[in-house]
Amino acid sequence: MPTPERIEKVRGVLARRQADLRVVLENVTLAHNASAVMRTCDAAGVLKLDLVGPNPEVLRPNKAISTRADKWLEIAVHADPAACLGPLKKAGFEVLAAHLRRDSVPYTDIDFARPVALLFGSESEGVSAEALALADKVVGIPMLGMVQSLNLSVSVAVILYEALRQRTLKGYGERSRLPAAESERLQAKWLGLGEEP
Numbered sequence: 001m002p003t004p005e006r007i008e009k010v011r012g013v014l015a016r017r018q019a020d021l022r023v024v025l026e027n028v029t030l031a032h033n034a035s036a037v038m039r040t041c042d043a044a045g046v047l048k049l050d051l052v053g054p055n056p057e058v059l060r061p062n063k064a065i066s067t068r069a070d071k072w073l074e075i076a077v078h079a080d081p082a083a084c085l086g087p088l089k090k091a092g093f094e095v096l097a098a099h100l101r102r103d104s105v106p107y108t109d110i111d112f113a114r115p116v117a118l119l120f121g122s123e124s125e126g127v128s129a130e131a132l133a134l135a136d137k138v139v140g141i142p143m144l145g146m147v148q149s150l151n152l153s154v155s156v157a158v159i160l161y162e163a164l165r166q167r168t169l170k171g172y173g174e175r176s177r178l179p180a181a182e183s184e185r186l187q188a189k190w191l192g193l194g195e196e197p
Contacts, residue, residue, distance in 0.1 A: 002191045010190045013072070014183050015176045017047040020115040021163055022093065023156060024084060026052040026131050027122040035070075036153035037120075042069035044160040047178070047186075050088075050117075052078045052131070072190065081131035085117070089134070093117040097135035098155055099127045100148060104140030112163035113170045123152055 002010075023041055028034050034051070041049050078084035085095050096110065097119040110116075119135060121127035132138065141150060141158055150158070167173070176183060187193075 002193075007187075007191065010187055014178060014186055014190075016045050016173045017176075017178055017186075018045045018163075018167060018172065019047055019177045019179075019182070020093070021046055021112070021160075021167070022048045022050060022088065022117040023160070024050040024052060024088075024095075024117055024119045025152075026081060026119060026127060027125070028053065028120075028152065030123060030152075033123060033152045037156050038073060038075075039069040040153055040157045040160060042072045044157075044164050045173075046073070046160065048074045048076065050076050050078060050084050052081055052084045054079070081128065081134055085119070085131065085134040088117045089136075091115070094137070095119055095135045097121075097127045097132055097138045098140070098159060099132065099138050100140050100143070101138060104138045107139045107141055107159050107162055110137070110139055110162075112166045113172070116163065118156070118159055118163075120152060120156055 023037065023046055025034060025037060028037075028051070038049065076084075089095060093115045095117045098107070099121065119127055119131060121131065127135070139159070141155060143149070149155075178186070
């Protein structure tokens with residue numbers, strides 16, 4: 001049976017989960033990177049992580065890296081970009097592809113205080129042409145050195161924490177962003193009273 005302290009902790013975390021801020025990883029091939037992203041998502045209050053690609057099973061969480069953050073995320077797997085991004089766009093999410101190109105909008109110029117799905121591509125190729133065609137905007141992180149990219153999990157962290165900063169200023173952490181039924185379901189799951197975490 002969970003302790004009162006554990007129940008309070010779970011309720012507090014769920015109250016700050018951002019149901020309308022999602023992360024999508026496309027064709028990521030290194031489980032190490034995916035696990036680090038899971039840890040960052042949990043820390044930044046993201047609830048849902050989408051994995052897109054032909055072999056997402058290779059991204060099984062590395063417990064030492066993710067610190068079991070996958071237990072606190074809702075992870076969905078999709079065969080291709082359209083299967084993931086199409087329903088998100090229909091649900092009112094703006095799809096923002098993190099990708100370096102000339103017309104990329106600096107991530108600091110984006111309003112993250114609305115339904116947003118952040119799309120990140122593979123370590124070697126970035127976001128695919130198919131996924132870019134479905135994106136509403138392409139955003140970038142300024143690169144001032146000789147190297148023109150950051151590690152995947154670092155890129156996710158930089159952009160997510162800007163989104164968290166903006167949402168905190170809007171008071172998003174002060175009231176739950178989850179529908180009551182969803183919050184109750186997750187509370188039961190996380191406390192081991194229902195579905196196993």
